[in-house]
Amino acid sequence: MSRTLLDKLWDAHEVAFDEENGSLLWVDRHLVHEGSHHAFAKLAERDLPVFAPELTFGVADHYAPTRGRASIADPAIAQMLERLERNTERYGIRLFGLRDPRQGIVHVIGPEQGLTLPGLLVNCGDSHTSTHGAFGALAFGIGATQVAHVLATQTIWQARPKSMRIRIDGMLGPGVTAKDIALHWIAKLGTDGATGHAVEYAGSTVRDLSMEGRMTLCNLSIEGGARFGIVAPDDRTIAYLKGRPFAPDGDDWDRACVAWRELVTDEAARFDREVRIDAADIAPTVTWGTTPEQALPITSTIPDPGTFDGGRARAAREALDYMGLTPGQRLEDIAVDQVFLGSCTNARIEDLRAAAAILKGRSARVPGVVSPGSMLVRAEAEREGLDRIFVEAGLEWVASGCSMCVGMNGDVVAPGKRCASTTNRNFRGRQGKGARTHLMSPVMVAAAAVTGRLTDARALMMEQS
Amino acid sequence: MAGWTTHDGLAAALPQANVDTDQIIPARFMSASRKEGYGDYLFADLREGNDAFPLDRHAGISVLVAGPNFGCGSSREAAVYALIDAGIHVVVAESFAEIFAGNAVNNGLLPARTAEAGAILEALGTETAKVRVDLETRRFLVDDREYGFELSEIWRRKLVNGWDDIDLTLSRTEAIAAYRDARRGQAPWIWPKTAPS
Numbered sequence: 001m002s003r004t005l006l007d008k009l010w011d012a013h014e015v016a017f018d019e020e021n022g023s024l025l026w027v028d029r030h031l032v033h034e035g036s037h038h039a040f041a042k043l044a045e046r047d048l049p050v051f052a053p054e055l056t057f058g059v060a061d062h063y064a065p066t067r068g069r070a071s072i073a074d075p076a077i078a079q080m081l082e083r084l085e086r087n088t089e090r091y092g093i094r095l096f097g098l099r100d101p102r103q104g105i106v107h108v109i110g111p112e113q114g115l116t117l118p119g120l121l122v123n124c125g126d127s128h129t130s131t132h133g134a135f136g137a138l139a140f141g142i143g144a145t146q147v148a149h150v151l152a153t154q155t156i157w158q159a160r161p162k163s164m165r166i167r168i169d170g171m172l173g174p175g176v177t178a179k180d181i182a183l184h185w186i187a188k189l190g191t192d193g194a195t196g197h198a199v200e201y202a203g204s205t206v207r208d209l210s211m212e213g214r215m216t217l218c219n220l221s222i223e224g225g226a227r228f229g230i231v232a233p234d235d236r237t238i239a240y241l242k243g244r245p246f247a248p249d250g251d252d253w254d255r256a257c258v259a260w261r262e263l264v265t266d267e268a269a270r271f272d273r274e275v276r277i278d279a280a281d282i283a284p285t286v287t288w289g290t291t292p293e294q295a296l297p298i299t300s301t302i303p304d305p306g307t308f309d310g311g312r313a314r315a316a317r318e319a320l321d322y323m324g325l326t327p328g329q330r331l332e333d334i335a336v337d338q339v340f341l342g343s344c345t346n347a348r349i350e351d352l353r354a355a356a357a358i359l360k361g362r363s364a365r366v367p368g369v370v371s372p373g374s375m376l377v378r379a380e381a382e383r384e385g386l387d388r389i390f391v392e393a394g395l396e397w398v399a400s401g402c403s404m405c406v407g408m409n410g411d412v413v414a415p416g417k418r419c420a421s422t423t424n425r426n427f428r429g430r431q432g433k434g435a436r437t438h439l440m441s442p443v444m445v446a447a448a449a450v451t452g453r454l455t456d457a458r459a460l461m462m463e464q465s
Numbered sequence: 466m467a468g469w470t471t472h473d474g475l476a477a478a479l480p481q482a483n484v485d486t487d488q489i490i491p492a493r494f495m496s497a498s499r500k501e502g503y504g505d506y507l508f509a510d511l512r513e514g515n516d517a518f519p520l521d522r523h524a525g526i527s528v529l530v531a532g533p534n535f536g537c538g539s540s541r542e543a544a545v546y547a548l549i550d551a552g553i554h555v556v557v558a559e560s561f562a563e564i565f566a567g568n569a570v571n572n573g574l575l576p577a578r579t580a581e582a583g584a585i586l587e588a589l590g591t592e593t594a595k596v597r598v599d600l601e602t603r604r605f606l607v608d609d610r611e612y613g614f615e616l617s618e619i620w621r622r623k624l625v626n627g628w629d630d631i632d633l634t635l636s637r638t639e640a641i642a643a644y645r646d647a648r649r650g651q652a653p654w655i656w657p658k659t660a661p662s
Binding site: 015016020021022024026028035037038041046048051052054055063076077079080114115117119120125126127141142143144145146148149152153154155157159191192195196222225227246248252253255256259291310311312314315318406407408425427428429430433434 | 480481482483485487488491492493495496498499510511532533534537538539540541542543545560562563564567568571572583617618619622630631633634635637638640641644645648652653654655656657
C-alpha cells in the first residue's frame, strides 16, 4: 500500500494502538529547557526516574541572558537557569548550559550537533519543535504534562493527524526567502489553516532550499496551525549531517543513509489535502497586524478591515488599533524604532550572512540587536567578520538565546515601540508589553535597519549590484 | 486531577478570534512555581486599565466563550494553569489550537468545540448566563437553550475519570521496553554516540 512520509514515520514509532487512547509513540529525542520545570516537578512528586536520560538533552535558551552572563542581575531568571541545571544533574541528562560553548537555541543546536536526524521522533516543550521536521523527522511541540510523560516513559500518546501537502514549485525571486514562503502560505490559509494536519513541504522550490531554509519553513508550520512540518530527506540533508558531533559514523552512518533514503512519500500516496503554490507569486512579505496571517507583500498598503468577513474584520480593526496603523497606509511608509535579528526561525549562519550582505558598508538608522542562534553560529560569524559588519552598522552583537522573541529573558521591546523582527510571532505583547512587532526575513530586517522603516530589500540589493 | 461529569457555572463572552497563549499569560509571569498559583496573571495585559474586561466586570465566571482558534501560539501549559487558577472550568469556542486543547484536557479543563460558538457569543453580548455542561451527553445548556459540543471519546474519558496519562502508560512498560530493544537492534544510530563534552 502506498504511504506518505507521515505514515512511514508514524508507523515506525507506534509502540501500541488502541481505540480509546490512540497511538502510543516512541520518542527518539526529547529536548528540555528552563520552561520544563513544571514537568520535572511532576516527576519529583511521583518519585519517578527518567526512562531514557541518554535520549534526553537539556538546553538553556528561553531565559538565557544575551548580556551580562557572568552575574545575572534578575533573580527570577537566575532561578530558572539554576532549576534547569539542578534537574538535568539530578536525572543524569546532558545539558548545553549557559557556560557551554555549544549553548544556543534548542531548535538551532539540535540540528547543529547532529542530534536531529531523519526518521526520528523529536519532542520538546516548545511549539516550534516542528523545525526539526526539516530533516525528515516527526517533530512536534508538547505541553508540560506531556513533557513529564515523555520523561517518565519515553513515549507519548497522540492521535494521528490528517495529511496535507504544500507543494511549492518554481524559482524564488531575488530577496525572497523561506520566511516569505511561510508567511505567504499562512496569509493565504490563515493561522488555523492547517489545524489538525501534518504538513509535508514538497516541490522544486523546497528541494532547492538549503537546510537552513527548510528549517525556517518547518519552524513556522505551527503559525498556520500545523503541529508538524516535514521535508523528505535528500542528499542535501545527508551532506549537512555528515560529521556532526552526535551524528552516526562508520558502518552506522552507511546503514543510516540507506534507511534515510527510504523516507519519502510513495508516488501513489494520497493526502487528505493538497495546496499548490507558485514560487513566482511569492514576494518579500511582512506582517502588519497581530497574527502571522495578517501579512502582505512589502509593496502593499494596509488593508481596510471592512474588506474582511465578520470575525476577521473585527480582528483586523483591533490589530490596526494595537499596531497604530491606518487603512491605506503604504507598508513602506511605516517607520520602525528598532530591529531584531535572531530566534529559532532565522538566526542560523545563512541568515546572518544574508543580513550582513545588506548592511555591509551601510549604517543603521535605528538601534537593533543581533543574537545568533547558537554560540557556535556566533563563533563562525565572528570568523567570517560578520560581527564587525553588524557592529560597524550600529547594531548590538550579543550572545545566543531566545532573546527578544519571547520577552522573558530581559530582552524586550518597550511599550508602543515598533520592531522589525526575524521572529515567528507578532502577537500582542509577545516581544514585551505593548510591543508592536512586524515579522519578516533577515534581509528585510537589515533593510529596515538601514532605512529606519519597512523597506523592500530588493531595492538595496540592486544598489549593491 | 479530579474527574468530573457535569459543571454548573456562569458564562461570559470574550469575542476575540486567535486568543493566543501570550495573551492568556504573558511570558514575564512564567517563572512562578505551580504552587504559587497563576490565576492573577490571566489575561494580565488585556485586563490592565480595562474595567470592561468580562472577567473583571462579572464575578464568579467559570465558563469562557471565545472566538475561533483559541489558545494558538506557544505550547506553554501555564496558559491552562492561569485559566484553571482563575476559576475557569470550560472554554467554549468554534475551534482550538491543538496543543492548547491537549494541555487543557490534561489538566481537567474542557475545550468545548462547537460551530455555534459565534451564536452564543452574540447571545451573551456583555452579559452573563447560567450554564450547565454535561460530558456524558456532550451537550450544554446556556440559559435553557441547548447546544452540542465536540469532544473525542479519549478526551471525554480522561476528563470524567481524571485520568493521568502516566498511570495509563506505566502499565505498558514491558511493551515499551520491547519496542526500545527492537528499535535499537534495527537502528542503533538513533542512540547518540558520546560526543566530546
